[in-house]
Amino acid sequence: MADSLTVTDNRTGKTYELPVQDGTIRAMDLRQIKAGPDDFGLMTYDPAFMNTANCRSAITYIDGDKGILLYRGYPIEQLAEDSDYLETAYLILFGELPTAQQQQSWIREITLHTMLHENVKKLMEGFRYDAHPMGIFLSTVGALSTFYPDAKHIFDKDSRLKQTHRLIAKVPSIAAYAYRHIVGRPYIYPDNDLSFTGNFLNMLFKMMEVKYQPNPVLARALDVLFILHADHEQNCSTSAMRNIGSSQVDPYSALAGAAAALYGPLHGGANEAVLRMLNEIGSVAKVPEFIKKVKSGEGNHRLMGFGHRVYKSYDPRAKVIKKIADLVFTVTSKNPLLEIALELERIALQDDYFITRKLYPNVDFYSGLIYQAMGFPVEMFPVLFAIPRTVGWIAQWEEMLLDSEQKIARPRQIYTGHSARNYVPREQRD
Numbered sequence: 001m002a003d004s005l006t007v008t009d010n011r012t013g014k015t016y017e018l019p020v021q022d023g024t025i026r027a028m029d030l031r032q033i034k035a036g037p038d039d040f041g042l043m044t045y046d047p048a049f050m051n052t053a054n055c056r057s058a059i060t061y062i063d064g065d066k067g068i069l070l071y072r073g074y075p076i077e078q079l080a081e082d083s084d085y086l087e088t089a090y091l092i093l094f095g096e097l098p099t100a101q102q103q104q105s106w107i108r109e110i111t112l113h114t115m116l117h118e119n120v121k122k123l124m125e126g127f128r129y130d131a132h133p134m135g136i137f138l139s140t141v142g143a144l145s146t147f148y149p150d151a152k153h154i155f156d157k158d159s160r161l162k163q164t165h166r167l168i169a170k171v172p173s174i175a176a177y178a179y180r181h182i183v184g185r186p187y188i189y190p191d192n193d194l195s196f197t198g199n200f201l202n203m204l205f206k207m208m209e210v211k212y213q214p215n216p217v218l219a220r221a222l223d224v225l226f227i228l229h230a231d232h233e234q235n236c237s238t239s240a241m242r243n244i245g246s247s248q249v250d251p252y253s254a255l256a257g258a259a260a261a262l263y264g265p266l267h268g269g270a271n272e273a274v275l276r277m278l279n280e281i282g283s284v285a286k287v288p289e290f291i292k293k294v295k296s297g298e299g300n301h302r303l304m305g306f307g308h309r310v311y312k313s314y315d316p317r318a319k320v321i322k323k324i325a326d327l328v329f330t331v332t333s334k335n336p337l338l339e340i341a342l343e344l345e346r347i348a349l350q351d352d353y354f355i356t357r358k359l360y361p362n363v364d365f366y367s368g369l370i371y372q373a374m375g376f377p378v379e380m381f382p383v384l385f386a387i388p389r390t391v392g393w394i395a396q397w398e399e400m401l402l403d404s405e406q407k408i409a410r411p412r413q414i415y416t417g418h419s420a421r422n423y424v425p426r427e428q429r430d
């Protein structure tokens with residue numbers, strides 16, 4: 001057999017031929033390898049899924065060594081240049097770019113679903129004044145399942161499409177309400193005359209003006225940032241979405257879980273850490289000293305916004321973001337931390353420590369600077385990530401549901417506890 005792996009079990013001397021397909025062997029093919037008749041069969045041990053493919057997916061392709069990111073085959077750089085978020089969302093969900101007519105009805109559907117039920121508003125009002133907006137966001141998304149009980153018909157295509165429209169349209173409204181809540185301003189209803197990101201800016205920043213006019217540069221910058229964050233294959237939150245969804249729960253409940261995974265500082269919170277780091281460095285003159293600390297491991301310093309589990313070259317999203325930053329700063333005035341970031345990047349990219357470890361700027365290195373310059377508090381950063389990632393979560397969830405090989409996710413374990421023992425009555429315990 002050409003595409004196969006020959007394995008000899010040295011415990012028994014037996015040899016097995018395992019098929020190799022798409023560069024993988026099937027873990028279940030190992031089960032036949034047994035040390036004796038009572039043996040359960042061989043398993044793999046892979047904490048954090050470092051080397052395990054959990055699904056087949058046709059949505060997003062990443063080549064970490066070459067710095068390539070494709071959505072449905074289209075390079076991220078081309079989408080960031082020529083597309084907008086809603087068109088990219090359509091592409092990710094349905095596999096092809098929309099025709100003019102499809103695009104028109106897609107935008108119409110999303111625009112018609114931007115309003116939140118008044119009781120959702122009341123629910124959000126119940127949060128404490130200092131509640132973290134990401135906590136508000138994920139709780140409210142989860143609560144939507146009680147407003148749309150039809151969402152549990154997950155094998156009904158029309159129902160899935162309806163929840164998709166609702167989710168994509170309503171997450172910016174929830175995010176904006178969460179922001180207005182923490183800054184103590186009244187919630188602003190959506191304005192359906194505006195674009196997706198123009199309306200989002202309206203719901204965030206409208207004050208007493210009769211009609212809010214979004215700045216076109218900022219609206220476009222958000223559009224591009226949303227494109228860049230729309231999907232990233234099997235990351236922590238997307239795996240959570242697939243895992244929870246595999247229990248066949250409704251998409252709102254699954255998406256609340258995915259958003260919870262994104263809330264963590266190792267996932268959606270890194271751009272906040274970049275800002276903290278830049279503030280701590282304080283000035284361009286202190287950059288060499290900081291780099292020295294990172295290299296020596298002193299104080300456990302890492303260069304935040306650098307390095308990636310998958311990318312071992314410049315994150316293609318970071319390249320696009322750098323350009324967007326220049327554009328945004330023409331409107332908002334320059335973020336004073338930019339000079340420090342540029343100097344850090346300049347020094348790190350020619351330093352052996354970073355070169356040999358293949359540490360390059362990732363998507364988070366510049367995004368926080370842009371969000372801060374646009375007036376967002378750092379707590380909003382993961383929420384701004386969750387809005388576009390919603391499309392990736394839904395697409396991956398639906399792909400999982402329609403994949404006949406998928407079942408409820410249920411990993412195995414290596415048991416390290418006691419063997420069976422008898423219950424000890426309370427009075428006999430030491």
Ligand code: CMC
Nearest residue numbers: 267268270294302303304305306307308309357362363364
């Ligand atoms: N600064 C300094 N050294 C680093 C860094 C860094 N940012 N990242 C990795 N290293 C070193 C690390 O110390 C290790 O060195 P050695 O081999 O001498 O022990 C080597 O590089 C390999 O690191 P690792 O921790 O094994 O790599 P990983 O794949 O487990 O970690 C990472 C990936 C992203 C968690 C890590 O690079 C990191 O902590 N970066 C900073 C945080 C960050 O920017 N996170 C955002 C990721 S992108 C957002 C997303 O897609 O969700």
